[in-house]
Amino acid sequence: MNTDIQKKIHLLDDDTINKIAAGEVVERPASVVKELVENSIDSGAKTIKIDIGSDSREIFRIRVSDDGCGMDRDSALLSVRRHATSKLSSAGDLITIGTMGFRGEALASIASVSRFTLITKENSRDSLKGTKIVIEGGKDNETSETGAPAGTSVLVENLFFNTPARKKFLKSRQTEFSHILKAVEQIALANPSVSILLTHNGKDKLFSGTSADFKEKIGHIYGSEAVKDLIKIEKTFPFMKVAGFCEKPSENSSTQQSVHISVNNRPIYSVPLSRAVKEGYGTLLPKNRYPIAYLSLIIDRNIVDVNVHPTKKEVRFSRETEIRRALRDSVSQALKGESLVYKKGLSVFSFGKRSKPEIVYNEEEPDYKPSAKPSVLSCEKSEDLPSCTEEESHATYIRETSGQGRREPDLFSSYIKEEPESVYVKERSAVSSRDFGIFSSYITEEPKSATVSEAYDDIISSRDSGQKKSQFSGFSITNPDNEERYHPKFSATDRQLRLTENFSYKNTGEFRFPDMKIAGQFDSSYIVAFMSGSEGEELVLIDQHAAHERIIYDQIQANKMSGKISQELLVPVVLNLRASESEILKSGLTELEEEGFNIDEFGKDSFAIRSVPLVLGKRIGTEIIKDIISDIMDDGSSTFEEKKEKIASTVSCKAAIKAGTELSFEQMQKLVKQLSATENPYTCPHGRPAVITVSSKKLSKMFLRT
Numbered sequence: 022m023n024t025d026i027q028k029k030i031h032l033l034d035d036d037t038i039n040k041i042a043a044g045e046v047v048e049r050p051a052s053v054v055k056e057l058v059e060n061s062i063d064s065g066a067k068t069i070k071i072d073i074g075s076d077s078r079e080i081f082r083i084r085v086s087d088d089g090c091g092m093d094r095d096s097a098l099l100s101v102r103r104h105a106t107s108k109l110s111s112a113g114d115l116i117t118i119g120t121m122g123f124r125g126e127a128l129a130s131i132a133s134v135s136r137f138t139l140i141t142k143e144n145s146r147d148s149l150k151g152t153k154i155v156i157e158g159g160k161d162n163e164t165s166e167t168g169a170p171a172g173t174s175v176l177v178e179n180l181f182f183n184t185p186a187r188k189k190f191l192k193s194r195q196t197e198f199s200h201i202l203k204a205v206e207q208i209a210l211a212n213p214s215v216s217i218l219l220t221h222n223g224k225d226k227l228f229s230g231t232s233a234d235f236k237e238k239i240g241h242i243y244g245s246e247a248v249k250d251l252i253k254i255e256k257t258f259p260f261m262k263v264a265g266f267c268e269k270p271s272e273n274s275s276t277q278q279s280v281h282i283s284v285n286n287r288p289i290y291s292v293p294l295s296r297a298v299k300e301g302y303g304t305l306l307p308k309n310r311y312p313i314a315y316l317s318l319i320i321d322r323n324i325v326d327v328n329v330h331p332t333k334k335e336v337r338f339s340r341e342t343e344i345r346r347a348l349r350d351s352v353s354q355a356l357k358g359e360s361l362v363y364k365k366g367l368s369v370f371s372f373g374k375r376s377k378p379e380i381v382y383n384e385e386e387p388d389y390k391p392s393a394k395p396s397v398l399s400c401e402k403s404e405d406l407p408s409c410t411e412e413e414s415h416a417t418y419i420r421e422t423s424g425q426g427r428r429e430p431d432l433f434s435s436y437i438k439e440e441p442e443s444v445y446v447k448e449r450s451a452v453s454s455r456d457f458g459i460f461s462s463y464i465t466e467e468p469k470s471a472t473v474s475e476a477y478d479d480i481i482s483s484r485d486s487g488q489k490k491s492q493f494s495g496f497s498i499t500n501p502d503n504e505e506r507y508h509p510k511f512s513a514t515d516r517q518l519r520l521t522e523n524f525s526y527k528n529t530g531e532f533r534f535p536d537m538k539i540a541g542q543f544d545s546s547y548i549v550a551f552m553s554g555s556e557g558e559e560l561v562l563i564d565q566h567a568a569h570e571r572i573i574y575d576q577i578q579a580n581k582m583s584g585k586i587s588q589e590l591l592v593p594v595v596l597n598l599r600a601s602e603s604e605i606l607k608s609g610l611t612e613l614e615e616e617g618f619n620i621d622e623f624g625k626d627s628f629a630i631r632s633v634p635l636v637l638g639k640r641i642g643t644e645i646i647k648d649i650i651s652d653i654m655d656d657g658s659s660t661f662e663e664k665k666e667k668i669a670s671t672v673s674c675k676a677a678i679k680a681g682t683e684l685s686f687e688q689m690q691k692l693v694k695q696l697s698a699t700e701n702p703y704t705c706p707h708g709r710p711a712v713i714t715v716s717s718k719k720l721s722k723m724f725l726r727t
Contacts, residue, residue: 035103036133036159046130049191050080050180051200053131057085057175058208059121060128062215062286064089064173071219073201075194080201086174091143097152098164101139103129121287128175133159134187136178144171158183202227206242210315211283213238236266239315252359254316256351260324261344263351265316267298270305270356270704271363272313279313284320287327290334294318297345301352304574304670305361305701307708314352320344360533360555361703363710511685517678518691520636521572532697534712537561539689546680548689556716563712565684567705568696569677570670573636574706575699577616577669580635587617587632594630595623603628612664616672636676670706 047053054071061069066087074082092100099105103126131137136158142151151169155162181188191197198221209217209229219227230241240248251266273279280295281288298314299306306312324344326337338344537552548563580586598606603626613620619632678684684692696702696711705711 046127047134047180049200050083050197051204053083053135053177053180054085054201055204055208056127056131057083057177058205058217060175061085061087061089061173062208062212063120064091066172067215069215069217071201071205071217073198073219073221075198075222077194079191079194080180080197081178083177083180084174086172088170088172089144091148091172092141092152093143093148094152094166097139097141097154101128101132101137101154101156105129129159131177132156134184135180135182138176138178139173140167140169140176141173142169142171207281207283207288209242210238210281211286211288211317235264235315235317239266251315252355254314254351254355256347256354258347260340261318261320261347263316263318263348265314267315267352267355268313269359269361270302270312270708271361271710273306273310274313275310277311279311281315282318283316284318284325284336285322286317287336289336291336293341293345294348297348298352300345301349302356303353303701304571304706305356305704305708307704310708312352316348318344318348357700361701363703363713511683511688514678514682514684514688517569517676518688518695520676521569521576521695522691532694533699533702534693534697537693537697539686539693542684542689544681545683548684548693550693552714554714554716556718559714559716560720561712561714563693563696564680564705564710565678565682565689565692566680567709567711568692568702570673570705570707571699571702571711572692572695573676574669574673575701576636577634577672580617586634587619588635589619589632590630596628596630598626598628600626602626609664612661612668615665616668634672634676636672673706 046056050073054073058069058071064087066089068088070084070086072082072084072086073080074084128137128139137154137156139154139156140151142148148171150166153163153165153167153169155164181191202219205217205219205227209215209227213229213235214233215229216231217227217229218225228241229238232238232241236248236251239251248266250269250272252269254263254265254267256263277292277295280298282291282294282298283289295311298312298316302312320338324339326339535552535554537550540549540551542565543549543562546565548561548565548568550561550563552559552561577586596606606620606628607622610620617632617634618630621629621631623629678692703710703712
């Protein structure tokens with residue numbers, strides 16, 4: 022037993038009480054800035070200036086000045102006492118509190134662990150002099166009259182000088198200032214009508230601007246690039262109003278901190294609300310990626326409780342489920358109708374990690390200059406795009422026909438063509454693939470001259486299969502002159518496309534993309550095409566696996582609405598599982614049935630699968646069923662809806678055309694047309710981009726053309 026503990030209960034002195042309170046309110050210098058700026062906003066200030074002073078070791082000065090209402094002498098003396106406030110008069114006011122602060126303990130807590138100077142003057146014609154109060158470590162040192170501008174200025178020096186245990190836990194000067202910067206950004210974003218200037222050692226670090234326009238405020242705080250492609254969100258509900266902006270799915274983050282939310286002009290951190298914003302994106306975002314959003318929620322104060330956290334970072338809602346649903350729907354509706362194609366330029370195709378390519382000089386030239394390190398211009402994969410899953414990776418793809426692994430293509434190597442299999446084709450009049458729109462009928466035209474015709478035939482004609490490899494390994498140029506009527510290697514893909522052919526566009530007739538001109542297929546995985554976009558003609562790259570995944574996923578959702586979700590297998594598939602796997606599968610039978618599976622127990626740890634989702638077809642192998650069940654069992658999703666979503670996504674992935682599958686021209690046509698008819702043709706159900714466009718302007722930049 023600890024004998025140092027006093028046996029009698031007694032009251033603590035004010036100095037100890039203040040230091041305990043400071044431990045809750047004042048965590049670090051950023052906490053001081055946050056509390057002082059919030060006081061300034063509550064005073065009605067329109068302009069707030071924050072000055073930070075530091076040396077090589079620590080931040081030693083924080084000054085916050087405003088042009089708010091200011092205080093008279095009596096109010097100034099009370100403001101530095103614990104639980105003295107002008108914002109509450111009774112406990113009932115806590116229910117509808119509308120100010121940033123309300124407890125009346127911030128100034129007293131700060132003054133107890135620093136050298137504290139308050140200078141204030143009422144913003145009125147009758148006020149001639151200001152009041153100056155100096156407190157050091159919680160003890161009053163000076164109270165006097167002084168000349169001062171209208172408003173309030175608070176100077177905090179030597180923070181934690183009398184609590185060395187707290188001071189030693191502070192991080193480096195740079196880290197502490199980054200926390201200050203983040204706190205100021207959040208407050209400025211939540212209060213666009215207030216102009217905030219932050220300086221550090223005399224240098225401007227952040228200026229939120231004088232405009233009250235929310236979008237302009239975002240641009241001032243996060244830069245002009247942040248507002249370039251923002252999507253506006255504005256929706257009103259009986260109990261709340263949602264306003265703000267969100268980024269397209271192609272711009273995303275690895276953390277939830279990219280979702281900036283304020284409630285009644287108070288910046289908050291809320292996992293449920295951040296999750297609701299992500300749910301609004303649906304399947305447009307990859308797993309473990311988060312949207313970028315700037316949202317202001319004005320909510321009925323009667324259903325918001327702000328008195329649940331010492332620093333007021335978190336709030337609670339009495340109608341949280343309704344608020345989450347409203348927020349999710351607001352984001353979802355804002356994204357609908359927007360073009361969400363991944364538009365990429367230098368961020369995808371970059372010259373290494375340098376902003377400019379290194380110039381390599383020829384030593385034989387008279388003007389030769391030595392280069393520190395010769396460089397080769399190379400295209401690198403963008404780090405901001407999610408990587409493919411194992412079965413989609415080209416490098417690990419195994420050809421079923423040969424059993425040999427594929428080698429990554431060398432862009433500048435010559436291609437040695439293998440002997441083609443026999444094929445039955447029907448001759449057509451010459452039609453340029455660049456002149457063929459996928460949503461148009463065939464247009465036949467005579468070649469302009471014999472020379473042009475011969476050159477064209479030499480490049481893209483094929484006497485047997487209608488396709489020919491170009492001199493660039495992995496790229497096949499499609500010739501629509503020859504229409505494939507039969508070829509064994511295309512038959513499996515034909516079956517897959519027929520299962521989705523009667524979906525969407527035959528019912529709606531609506532397409533998300535303009536007419537697209539297909540040029541060919543690269544690496545048996547990507548469809549290369551052209552279309553007219555917002556910046557003129559654009560190069561389009563379509564991931565065939567991701568595209569077909571999206572088509573199937575949308576078909577699954579549509580089938581649920583119609584009630585036609587499953588079909589019986591010609592022969593039931595029997596699964597024999599381990600005991601642990603059997604228990605997991607039993608726990609998910611309800612969700613599987615909801616998604617179109619009919620699974621019965623078939624003895625000890627055995628199950629008979631009698632029906633599967635329509636998109637899988639009637640002839641399906643045991644392995645694909647086992648893969649689907651395995652993926653579902655390995656998933657960590659817990660809620661009923663999350664499990665259903667995982668099942669639908671997994672079924673779409675397993676039933677889709679795989680990367681590495683060679684497609685005919687007609688199959689590419691069908692695939693792109695079906696994709697264009699989906700609700701969200703921009704990503705696969707896992708959030709990976711299905712379509713990427715590159716404008717001619719971006720291409721010119723990549724080739725350093727002026």
